[in-house]
Amino acid sequence: MFKNFFRNLQKKKLLNKEFEYLFDEEPKNEYVCLDCETTGLNPKKDEILSIGAVIIKENKVLMSKTFNIYVKPSDNISTQSILIHRIRPIDLENAIDPEEAIYELLKFIGSRVIVGYYIKFDIAIISRYTKKYIGIKLPNSSIEVSSMYYRTKKRRSDYEFVDLKFDTIMKELDIPLLGKHDALNDAIMTSMIFLKLKGLPAAKSTFYT
Template sequence: MFESFIKNWNRKRLKNKKYDFLFEEPLPNEYVSLDCETTGLNPKKDEILSIGVVKIKDNKILMRETFNIFLKPSNKIDPESIKIHHIRPIDLENGHDPEDAIYKLLDFIGSRPIVGYYIKFDVTIISKYTKKYIGVKLPNETIEVSSMYYKTRKKSSDFEFIDLKFDTILKNLNIPALGKHDALNDAIMTSMMFLKLKDLTPAKTTFYTS
């Protein structure tokens, strides 16, 4: 009930009514897997450099329905951060204006639940942009694959360490790595994790996170 109240409250705060569809009930068995590459790990000050998304429908990854976009940052990229995201200034020369990129992203994902690896960060930094452009945070429900993976691991005690690194989950689920890490490849690999974990996770387990 509280979640419904918050959703309706945010819906009323929407500045651009074109995006009212974000609050509609999502179609059953449809999701998007999303990943962002950013200038750093502080959503308040860092910026998005690229976003990759792939649609999932009826337990299938729709490889023909992907979204991959580069955004122009407001400042020069820190050379140290390039070692992490591997996005060079030359890669961003034809990047999109952030406002245009965010509108295109919203049109692509619709109201579908968003699957991701540590997706709370991605949604938080995207919400910094959506609050500026349409007045509200990204309202989509989210599904965290690392939480799903954790629930499938058998533990000998409550204190046993479970390695939740991206590459560890890939390896243990026998999912092939798709070459270099970039936003779209990571989104596709995450979608593979989700589909595999969806079959392994107990039916009563909830996937959604706030």
């Protein structure tokens, strides 16, 4: 009830009616898995440098339905930032303007549920851009794969530590690493984590956030 109330409130604030499709009914058994590379870890001030995404339908990752773009930053990226995301100035030579990038991303996402690893960060930083360009935060529901994984781990107490690092989850689930960590590869690997977990009863309790 409250979810629908806030969605309707969001819809009224939409500045560009072209994007009303974001509020359409979620396609059944269809998701979009995404990942952003950014200049830092503060969604209130840092910028998106690249976005990778892939469509999941039924129990398949649709490799023919991928999204991979570089986004032009407002300033030169720092050496410290490059060490984190490994995106060099040369990689951004053909980057597109943030507004165009966000519009393309929204068309790719549609009204699908968004899947990701620590996806709240990605949604928060994307929402800062969507608020600026279309007046609203990203309205899509989301699923967090680290929460799904956490629910599947048997613990002797609520205080027992569970390693939720990305590479640890990949190893535990016996999923192959796809070479370098970039936005698209991370989105594809995260989608494989999701598919491996989504059929497990314990993991299902994390749908949706």
